[in-house]
Amino acid sequence: MTETLHIIGGGMAGSEAAWQAAQMGVDVVIHEMRPATGTFAHRTGNLAEMVCSNSFRSDDDERNAVGLLHWEMRAANGLIMAMAEAHRLPAGGALAVDRDPFSEAVTARLRAHPRVTVAPGEVTELPREGQWIVATGPLTSGALADSIRAETGAEALAFFDAIAPIVHADTVDMSVAWMQSRYDKGETEDERTAYMNCPMTKPQYEAFIDALLAAEKTEFREGETAGYFDGCLPIEVMAERGRETLRFGPMKPIGLTNAHDPQVKPYAVVQLRRDNKLGTLYNIVGFQTKMKYGTQTAVFRMIPGLENAVFARLGGIHRNTFINSPTLLDDRMRLRSRPGLRFAGQITGVEGYVESAAMGLLAGRMAAAQILGRDLPPPPPDTATGALVTHITGGAEAKTFQPMNVNFGLFPPVEARGGRRGRKDRYLAYTERAKTSFSQWLAAQG
Template identity: 60%
Template structure:
């Protein structure tokens, strides 16, 4: 670690989404923060490409922004109410994506980096922290690609092996290499963002013969070989490689990322047999992400197979798909309700390393960890958000409600929310009822917070 004489109140390790959010929440409340990030110190991860804070390494989508009928959209809303820097910068960097919130990943990271780097209460230090600090309030937000030395230190502190899963990255295509005489722009059912025109996605159609040949190509394509110690590492269901999905049945993709419903091929006026969708990846619209096409195919196999997709025959790839091993701790066993490590309560964990999955979920846990640390610094109690809110439901899953014997990464979803008691609600109205209750309970909780 670099020598540094600056005084700080909280040490945050990791400058990803959770660490950046935690630093912001503390700094704007007057807390001095040391934010340690190993990228930029000569150390890089297998997935990152820059040293920017809050770099997005997988999709550029924060998923649905619908706060009425979608749990992650509700989480967006709750974080906005709590002055989240991640949601602020996502708004500044957003690109068209229908009802989803997607961002230009470079602009997004630049906004976060500039805000945190110039904040008077934040000292961003480019260093690789190799051991858990023995004293001082600490938030570990190193994510699923924690440096090996620090991971070993965490393992020693917890006395347990970290769990692990594989996370995959989808390819990105240059827009000018897409044949728009074959592909067309349309959002499913013509549903666009509020300021959009219902044409937020590029669609590449397949007939039955093309689809079956593509499916077989996924089965036959040369895959990344795992090391012996990786053989039993599971995949995360929310980021499943497309060839693994395809292996579950010939029609699995047609009911998943390649479903054609609500998309009218202008050349036929009908739904295709299957569709490959691409989502805008940057503000300029020059890069497009292949939606749901996370893959462990080797690079040469990817190029050969993906150029059989109608409209992508001459595709040029800005990035090909990839696969990396992620680790996370068994949080329900190891952490208390305040995200503190039970064996070393001066240390909190936040973000994906706790076993939450998704950009927004990771940021949300960073936000909560910071507010918990702030209350501790002020010698004040911290009342956790109600379990009926998305913040509270996610926290409850991480810190005790999940089955510790089979703990797996989890996105926010209404299945984590407690049922509404006392009256039977029709299924079609259940999501709206959950969000209405969450809004009421979050408002009441926020009024109880100490400024």
């Protein structure tokens, strides 16, 4: 009888790790503390619950690093990608999903697998025996975080993550707002209308910036210091960096034409993206916030079209801890001091749903291979999965290690052929090379 693999945490990484290991013939137990022990961000006890955006970002697997990561996970028969595709929502070139049916489907598939058991209850200490994967994500419980800190002998690094608000679609004034994907992306009417757009004049934008800067915000506890991950900055922090920052970021007006007044170019545009299949909920794109709840309602109702908006969920902020993986993990994602423990997901210092799930996929396969008496090397560093794991297990500078999304800057450079490459051609060369390497890595596993 083979050894059982235990996984702490049933988020994106833990769910994908369990699926991969079970598909390789290893028995798996997922230890999930929810719903008995909740977090401020989660609402259910479902596995792979989406607590921030409902988007897996770009699905372009030819010229985009995260789209390439989608491709690799699909090639490896990833559960997260399969369920995302099954519950996909129109979102232009992005892969957005209907969040509740998605997590329900992931949960159902894992619970139905004959080799997977979901064990409720909180794990408060790092186990001393057996094969384990720690995939507790950004909201690791305090007790387990203390145990990890005691084992690693160092303070966990930390930053703050923010969540965007969600609006009931029928409370948006469509005599002001209009439906359009940026640059009219999408072939079907559904895809072209995946986004609501709220226009602003220059005076409206200036007043909005003033309100953001003056808004009452969540204060951190005394002695609690951390930075923000740049890919998920609170809207008011962006405003503090310069009054025009938002207009060149989430509120950029390019690629959009006001259907109510096509001749007048908006000074800024707030986009809302469909958050469920029914189209009854929309999240405000890029509007993560640390404003207090009462203030949020007042400030966001300054947005034209949202004057009477009803919020299904307001924004929020939470602490996100991660280990210094370059100093602590080997290239098989094992804790150097305790080879029976692997880490996967955001706690390793990758950022984003897709990156977390990809590291879960890799950790699950590596752990299963070890249990079955085999050694599985990481994918080559010229693949998206390989570039990420190389970055977190030694490629990054330990002293300045911070959370990272997948990007082509993590890949070995592409050799120029026939002269200098343009950026689009260079990105295509990255993806072509990666697909070949990743396919060879999968084939070598038999």
